[in-house]
Amino acid sequence: MFDLILRGGTVGTADGCYEADVAIRDGRIAAVGTGLGPACETLDADGRLILPGGVDPHCHIEQVSGMGLMNADTFETATASAAMGGTTTVISFAAQAKGQRLRDAVADYAARARRGAHIDHAFHILISDPTVPDLAADLAALAAAGHRSIKVFTTYNIGLDDRALMDVLAAAKSAGALTCIHAENDGLIGWTKSRLLEDGHHAPKHHALSHPRLAEIEAVERMCRFAEFLDTPVMLFHISTAEGVAAVRAARGRGVPVWAETCPHYLLMTGEVLDRPGLEGAKVMCSPPQRTGADQEALWQGLARRDLEVISSDHAPYRYDETGKLTAGPGARFDQIANGLPGLETRLPLLFNAMVSRGGLGIEAFVDLTATRPARLYGLPSKGRIAPGCDADLVIWDPARQHRYDENDLHDNVGYNPWAGIRVTGWPDTVIQRGAVIAAAGLLRAAPGQGRWLPRALATLPTGRPAAEVAYLESET
Amino acid sequence: MFDLILRGGTVGTADGCYEADVAIRDGRIAAVGTGLGPACETLDADGRLILPGGVDPHCHIEQVSGMGLMNADTFETATASAAMGGTTTVISFAAQAKGQRLRDAVADYAARARRGAHIDHAFHILISDPTVPDLAADLAALAAAGHRSIKVFTTYNIGLDDRALMDVLAAAKSAGALTCIHAENDGLIGWTKSRLLEDGHHAPKHHALSHPRLAEIEAVERMCRFAEFLDTPVMLFHISTAEGVAAVRAARGRGVPVWAETCPHYLLMTGEVLDRPGLEGAKVMCSPPQRTGADQEALWQGLARRDLEVISSDHAPYRYDETGKLTAGPGARFDQIANGLPGLETRLPLLFNAMVSRGGLGIEAFVDLTATRPARLYGLPSKGRIAPGCDADLVIWDPARQHRYDENDLHDNVGYNPWAGIRVTGWPDTVIQRGAVIAAAGLLRAAPGQGRWLPRALATLPTGRPAAEVAYLESET
């Protein structure tokens, strides 16, 4: 006797699709196939797709930004928004304040998430001050407890210099943690920004100029060299340029353990979105900025070849008012405007539309890049797949349903939708976490605190180093 | 009620492993999971792995070689050997004779396979004479009937020149067929071989010199350019060099639809194997030849990054006697010795040992590269995966069982084992095709003719061309 069976759907996985029922017991997938039953409850998935719940491994929730501004979203609002968009697992940040011990930072975020989160979650430990006592020991203890990734910046006021980056990467290697990096050259950005501001170029569109593409390219190359030197895995966040993809590809080709992601706003927007009247462009300001159509082509190509292995949202929520983007008022300069745009809820429908409904990458790539690979890379073996034993985190997608985004149709606390006016085909009808429906028919069915924190394993990231394989044969013949 | 359930094993897929039973009905996988049943019959997989049956997409069976010599193996012996080694699907060649119409060549091989094959099979149409009438029409009709791949050589006496290659690639594109290519520069090989023979360098080890690494590198680069020009998919067979991997990687990075494979004898042997007393080296002579340790590293790295997506056997069986390798007698020159070595039966144990037992690539990569990807690339959606609806082609692997290869322990008709003396850990205990055990406990349980011919779909090979995705957004905002 199963607890629940989803009947009549087409199961979509990273490896292919098949028609099967999915049976759930005790919150886990118990079986997939035909002839399953009986079950206490049945959900009809007829004519629709059953996909793994989305895994969004890069989002900012209830966090103070590098500019000192609190996110508009709490764990409660952010995870509600995620659930409504088909995402059942998020990894946000436990951000260390200057001088704060890492374990305290993690404890603080964990407590808040425990109370507020509607969906399952984990944390990247954001290290902004590597000079605190016991950093390496704390990191080792936290990793052992399941916090298996850290985040560092090469720029912003919380950016680390090269020596500190080396120290953190080495500590991460010892602890068995993956290091995620926001890689842009700080000096190049700072120099450019100063010039722009001095010359009176203050508009949101000048933000893009202040983060030159070479700032990303340089920092990506540098971080690949650091990973190469230490032979320790790094994840390069939000690649936005063709040359960034090429640098990642080149590093992987020489055996460097480097992974990379991009985001919907780099794949589907170009820098022109910033050039709107007044400060409207501020709604889509982010770092790195949106680039060109040629970059988009290179990013899609990188995803197709899996040189980029993840598409995350980089959800960074700030209201378009005096509490958020406009704290500096209606005459704000671009450097006074918080960076980021909301994306937790729109990530999957935008990508389903682009990759499946209108594009050629298909369901397999969609599932792989938004759920399966993120889960694997970040050490979440029970997430992101539809297989017996995995958590029953599932989404029933209606591939034909259309939706036109409006300015106010999201469930976060941001108050605007950067994709307003866009029409997508394909929609998450029903969202299930650990066997329980948490969203359906446009209504949230989960309660705050219902989400669980997920301890994580150290991801096994095969790099092809074949020493053992090559050597054995000679020793025996 | 299921027909058969495999109980107690760990299911291994390209995406991960999980503990589950596998239930079979009507020759197909009906369900995977726990709590399945009842079933007419049960097989115990306790403590062992349940993996997809191997898919070997490159092997020569009952075929006349380019040198005019018949393979030692018939469909009966070759597929018996494959089954004993855990492989349940093979793609061999329907080789066109000079002047022969393609449909006649295919009909001939199909008839022989239908009578002899123990396992499921398909054919690459080997085109040696593109001047026959109605080539394009025949190719279109054959592709429509499910023969979705062709094979051409750039060298040997059946090699095509560039113009003929263009014609065949264009016809393949029209027909919807994938073109597999043996890519080595014919002029460079011919020139070098002449020099060696003139200078009295006749030994098997000189065979390797006669196929310089630059012959492969050049032809790989050229075929990538042809695929780029026609924008039609090609599969480059048996890459053996580091530069070959790099050329494939570079082409894929610029969006060329090119795929590539390698073989166990390039991954686990170096060119030194040819340097044995007398003609013993002839037993492992093949084209391209085995290379160096540095090449092996590059090949493993290429597999880890999936720039190489397939490991096939390139089984090419000739006895080490006057009917095979030694037709020219004990004083044979290397150019008088048939190229190739048997590999259908040893491919999977050697790779399981190298990738799982002793290496770091793991079960997922083993399954992916030897079954899942070959099936997908060659248009066999019901093969290579463990998912409801797929053919119940399964192997129960004992990961702990050890075996030391002997000279005479294979089930083909070749009479020697090129891997004699090698000890492997991990062994295919029980092999199942479409729900029926075809090999178990070292005994073949299948009958000749039991294997079925597999019509194939045109593989969907995502290359990341994002035109639709990129464009749509601009048209709507």
Add this chain to the structure above:
Amino acid sequence: MFDLILRGGTVGTADGCYEADVAIRDGRIAAVGTGLGPACETLDADGRLILPGGVDPHCHIEQVSGMGLMNADTFETATASAAMGGTTTVISFAAQAKGQRLRDAVADYAARARRGAHIDHAFHILISDPTVPDLAADLAALAAAGHRSIKVFTTYNIGLDDRALMDVLAAAKSAGALTCIHAENDGLIGWTKSRLLEDGHHAPKHHALSHPRLAEIEAVERMCRFAEFLDTPVMLFHISTAEGVAAVRAARGRGVPVWAETCPHYLLMTGEVLDRPGLEGAKVMCSPPQRTGADQEALWQGLARRDLEVISSDHAPYRYDETGKLTAGPGARFDQIANGLPGLETRLPLLFNAMVSRGGLGIEAFVDLTATRPARLYGLPSKGRIAPGCDADLVIWDPARQHRYDENDLHDNVGYNPWAGIRVTGWPDTVIQRGAVIAAAGLLRAAPGQGRWLPRALATLPTGRPAAEVAYLESET
């Protein structure tokens, strides 16, 4: 006592400019400097430049084309045209007919040049039939006699296949000759041309489509691999694409002895020139065809970095009438129109204008790429430089003089000027060969047969292979 002194000019060399007189004795430069004298005769170069006479190492004179058509120019007309444009040395082709011995071909061209040439000259031995007897012996004898370069095609009806190319390259290496290659993929061109003609695309502009850029790219890559394999120098003629430059650059970076040139019509025309009314485009049809602005940028960049080391004219003269371009009449298809455009006379003024008058490469690069390097690469140490002992081949350039090209202002026998309408700044006022004025004030002063054949040394082409240098230190310490 000197024979002649050029007074008051600025001497321009590949290494820099300086103000000095140039003194000549016995046809050679005797001294450069101030305070020279006395001399029998003085030429005033006040306010003007004294540059080496141009060396044009790639031009077709009195030769039957691959299409069987005789050039419009004889040695008499071609070299008159060259002299009027500031060029004092040409290397044209001694073209072997099918079945003809190389020595006979050379003797034939040498005899005609001896009678007709106004300026000094040498020959590339064009090998169209490597199957003739004694090819290697003839080549060795000819090289020893001073014919130190050969020319082969990879396409056209006189193109060689890969095996023949290997044979010729190996024979050239033995003989001590440099091999010049027209590198385009024959199969790719043939296939494309057939499609175009079948589909009724017959206009001159379709000629460009029939020589796809990938045909050049592929063949350049292949010829670099051949040079790498044999470790023998090759000169790649008329590179036209950015990827071609990149392939040359990559090969040189890995130590391959490869050199390359381009031509004014690739640097200063794009493919749009072919799209003129009627057959007018035929006047500028050549192979490879003109490409894009981005290719032009890459070519200039390649020249600046000296990955391309020569700018030749590839003068290929056919009249725009029924004896030349229009032998097939006014309805000619592009494949019936002889390829090539005149360039001997316009090469230097066009380049002086582009590189010196309007561009930033400067006099040094102009001299280096059009005289000094061609002379050095082709084994002509007495040409292309202004240094004591060198032949007194000098041009007095007026850097300020302007000229607007007209349709009928050239001194060849072609009857049209492909650059008509173009205005250049900088003009060769006086042209001197071996101390004698051969052109001045727009008048030819030389007589047919006055030019001499130049025996050539094997060029020393440093490639940086440092074996000796690196090794010696270890052996001594």
Add this chain to the structure above:
Amino acid sequence: MFDLILRGGTVGTADGCYEADVAIRDGRIAAVGTGLGPACETLDADGRLILPGGVDPHCHIEQVSGMGLMNADTFETATASAAMGGTTTVISFAAQAKGQRLRDAVADYAARARRGAHIDHAFHILISDPTVPDLAADLAALAAAGHRSIKVFTTYNIGLDDRALMDVLAAAKSAGALTCIHAENDGLIGWTKSRLLEDGHHAPKHHALSHPRLAEIEAVERMCRFAEFLDTPVMLFHISTAEGVAAVRAARGRGVPVWAETCPHYLLMTGEVLDRPGLEGAKVMCSPPQRTGADQEALWQGLARRDLEVISSDHAPYRYDETGKLTAGPGARFDQIANGLPGLETRLPLLFNAMVSRGGLGIEAFVDLTATRPARLYGLPSKGRIAPGCDADLVIWDPARQHRYDENDLHDNVGYNPWAGIRVTGWPDTVIQRGAVIAAAGLLRAAPGQGRWLPRALATLPTGRPAAEVAYLESET
């Protein structure tokens, strides 16, 4: 009437060699050729070479090192040593102390050089503190006065961070000065050095480990990106790795205005030289350290292709006693030992031997890389060439003379010769500056203060940007 004529020699230039006399008047080359005269004085160069005096653009003279230690050499001793080795022009450093205005630093060094220098000289302005007032204005004034190059470090205690580097590069661009960079990643070196010292690895050979090759590779890539962003020329000092050469080559291929040099100790020593008993290795300790034989091959290849355009000495003189290398005593750790080795006097004989006597690069490359290009790149048009109007800085080389270096045979104040035991063929017999013999027969003939400071022009460094050339044609047709 000339002042002096060198008779009977073979003149060697970057473009070729020729037999000629060289006539001098008023300290400049007046004429080269035959039949020159009469002259007040004649020097016999029979059977020998007349080459330009060497230009050594990277040496440390009378300068306080980054570690606070004064060089062993004064201008007097260093330039005596240079002259004895055939070098007639040096560019050393005017090193800014922390807080010091640039003009004061330059005035200080200029005064000392004016008193002490035996040969002509110029300065790179070494910026260690870009926070001083009026930096940009001082730089502009100094550049206008002829100080046309600056030097910065990315590491050591005087290294600049990325933002400061951007500021300096931008100021240099405005001022019209070339920026020379010591490029190694400071964080990576610091991290590694700490580990080594903590682990008790204190020997000179551990110095090499503390400067990992990836530290150079990363910084070279980064500085190329900075030059690309600002489109301002940079000179990368002392490239030591194959990947460094490749990074320079790649940047130049995409049009970045970057130049690079290497030094004899990277070309002719490997890292093994550091592994000598006791502290003996300290004698050859430098940064970056010597590398491997494969790196040497890549460096020679880079020189042959002119991706590296200069070979300098990086003369950095410290005595092997308590005043120099051993200030920390006989138990010194590697980080307490001053970096550098003497090289002004040995640079040319070592390279003549390697490139001409025993190697294949030849006289032209020797002259080009050690005199002609350094002079051109650093804005010294009157140096480095043998042409009328140039300074009569000449060296009569005896190509056959042999010398075996001893421990005490140099004329600097260092007290040891790192090349002791090496035998070279080829020796500078007579050294002439501005027409006066300054060294001959092993004796110095110059007086301190005889050398002149050389104001420099902004070098014109052609990069191939062809905008003007490409555009003009379209606008006229």
